[in-house]
Amino acid sequence: xxxxxxxxxxxxxxxxxxxxxxxxxxxxxxxxxxxxxxxxxxxxxxxxxxxxxxxxxxxxxxxxxxxxxxxxxxxxxxxxxxxxxxxxxxxxxxxxxxxxxxxxxxxxxxxxxxxxxxxxxxxxxxxxxxxxxxxxxxxxxxxxxxxxxxxxxxxxxxxxxxxxxxxxxxxxxxxxxxxxxxxxxxxxxxxxxxxxxxxxxxxxxxxxxxxxxxxxxxxxxxxxxxxxxxxxxxxxxxxxxxxxxxxxxxxxxxxxxxxxxxxxxxx
Amino acid sequence: xxxxxxxxxxxxxxxxxxxxxxxxxxxxxxxxxxxxxxxxxxxxxxxxxxxxxxxxxxxxxxxxxxxxxxxxxxxxxxxxxxxxxxxxxxxxxxxxxxxxxxxxxxxxxxxxxxxxxxxxxxxxxxxxxxxxxxxxxxxxxxxxxxxxxxxxxxxxxxxxxxxxxxxxxxxxxxxxxxxxxxxxxxxxxxxxxxxxxxxxxxxxxxxxxxxxxxxxxxxxxxxxxxxxxxxxxxxxxxxxxxxxxxxxxxxxxxxxxxxxxxxxx
Numbered sequence: 001x002x003x004x005x006x007x008x009x010x011x012x013x014x015x016x017x018x019x020x021x022x023x024x025x026x027x028x029x030x031x032x033x034x035x036x037x038x039x040x041x042x043x044x045x046x047x048x049x050x051x052x053x054x055x056x057x058x059x060x061x062x063x064x065x066x067x068x069x070x071x072x073x074x075x076x077x078x079x080x081x082x083x084x085x086x087x088x089x090x091x092x093x094x095x096x097x098x099x100x101x102x103x104x105x106x107x108x109x110x111x112x113x114x115x116x117x118x119x120x121x122x123x124x125x126x127x128x129x130x131x132x133x134x135x136x137x138x139x140x141x142x143x144x145x146x147x148x149x150x151x152x153x154x155x156x157x158x159x160x161x162x163x164x165x166x167x168x169x170x171x172x173x174x175x176x177x178x179x180x181x182x183x184x185x186x187x188x189x190x191x192x193x194x195x196x197x198x199x200x201x202x203x204x205x206x207x208x209x210x211x212x213x214x215x216x217x218x219x220x221x222x223x224x225x226x227x228x229x230x231x232x233x234x235x236x237x238x239x240x241x242x243x244x245x246x247x248x249x250x251x252x253x254x255x256x257x258x259x260x261x262x263x264x265x266x267x
Numbered sequence: 268x269x270x271x272x273x274x275x276x277x278x279x280x281x282x283x284x285x286x287x288x289x290x291x292x293x294x295x296x297x298x299x300x301x302x303x304x305x306x307x308x309x310x311x312x313x314x315x316x317x318x319x320x321x322x323x324x325x326x327x328x329x330x331x332x333x334x335x336x337x338x339x340x341x342x343x344x345x346x347x348x349x350x351x352x353x354x355x356x357x358x359x360x361x362x363x364x365x366x367x368x369x370x371x372x373x374x375x376x377x378x379x380x381x382x383x384x385x386x387x388x389x390x391x392x393x394x395x396x397x398x399x400x401x402x403x404x405x406x407x408x409x410x411x412x413x414x415x416x417x418x419x420x421x422x423x424x425x426x427x428x429x430x431x432x433x434x435x436x437x438x439x440x441x442x443x444x445x446x447x448x449x450x451x452x453x454x455x456x457x458x459x460x461x462x463x464x465x466x467x468x469x470x471x472x473x474x475x476x477x478x479x480x481x482x483x484x485x486x487x488x489x490x491x492x493x494x495x496x497x498x499x500x501x502x503x504x505x506x507x508x509x510x511x512x513x514x515x516x517x518x519x520x521x522x523x524x525x526x527x528x529x530x531x532x
Contacts, residue, residue: 017531020531021531021532024528024531024532028355031347031351032351032352032355034348035347035348035351035352036352038344038348039345039348039349039352039408039412040345040407040408041407041408041409041412042405042407042409045404045405045407045409046404046409048404049403049404052402052403052404053399053402053403056399056402056403077306078307081303081306081307084299084303085300085303085304085307088296088300120519121515124478124514124515124518124519125511125514125515126478126479126481126482128394128482128485128492129482129495129511129514132495132496132499133324134317136320136324136499136504137317137318137320137321137324138313138314138317138320139317142307142308142309143309143313143314143317212390212392213392215392215395216392216394216395219394219398219485219486220485220496229395229398233398245391245395248391248395249390249391252390252391253390256390
């Protein structure tokens, strides 16, 4: 090899790395240009937006406080019930799927893959879409909302729980196995104490998310505060809409604080 | 200690003590289920009736009806456009907002209001933001784009800020010692340390915008969600299942692409 063929210039990345990075940038730019040119946006509406927003805020104020005791309060409680019951029902499906998905508990690759499929599929479909499907089954109302929240959360809870299960210290498990403990005892006395903190924090985290999600389920008719919001909005009662939004905001903040406090105490 | 020593002489203490807290929790949970079920007026018959309808729904959903390809593809294209444009602007804006919210780079006078803004973007569900933007800019893709820009800010600006707060300050001080300006410090000391993590967050956000862009249409903010919602309202369940399969396919492809991007960087 002659000296002239050696690269005199230091380069941080190899040629292949540079080409693949360039390809990513190229794809980003091309897709951005394509979207920008073909998206149907009426520009006048964008220029009009500040005026329209101002108009909306003027219509929203003052807040209709009398609306809270008359209809918001009960709907908010219903929303919290939907979120909580939905989270509890999720566990019925998520725990077995998490057990099936954890390779150290279920050694079969096929079963892991099947569980994985269910976890991904339930997560890919949005809770509003699940709500629409369950409304077709149960009719409009709370049950559709609870089922939508429950099914939608399976993927999230199941995936995180199976990751926690896969990370347990196998020493205790092997010790239990060596004593001849049956399968159930190994699960309850070996795995459960190790994943318990993770389990509670996953459930609390999901409950917090579910409070947000259940607040909008009513927009498609699945019960809770969203129904009140949708009605007020369809009647252009913006002062009531604003009151509902403020209430949702307050509940979401309170739910987050509650979840953080419980997590601090428990773990 | 005393009791432990005494009992271990004769028979060992049960190492698997039942946790009282856990048992109390079970009681509370079961009591809550009965209480909430009665206050919501849930009954077992209603639930069983619903499940018995599922066979009818499933037979109407299958086989999926892909005959209206044009309509489906219009929705897909609009969802993709919304996701791409909103991710681009959301990520660019979040870079600045994340920097402003990082406590180690900015004084508290700036971080506190910026953090409050991020919290505000986070605490509303995208659908609620979409309702407000549909009122502001009318039905269509623009409302969806603006909604997802705000949703992106709420999510990744926070992660960006946290990533910046975790950097090592050695290189920042080294660059500062050369007399570099603030922007040079950002570009040569901060960005190299956080760039790979930013790519990860950004590809995650593209993924989640893709999911959300198929949903905001339900309140009229453009994309596949609008098509889906009208198919539901017309009881075209075979078309609904076609749309759902398309959405899942898009999300799987998006996940694959974002994994690929993460491997390259």
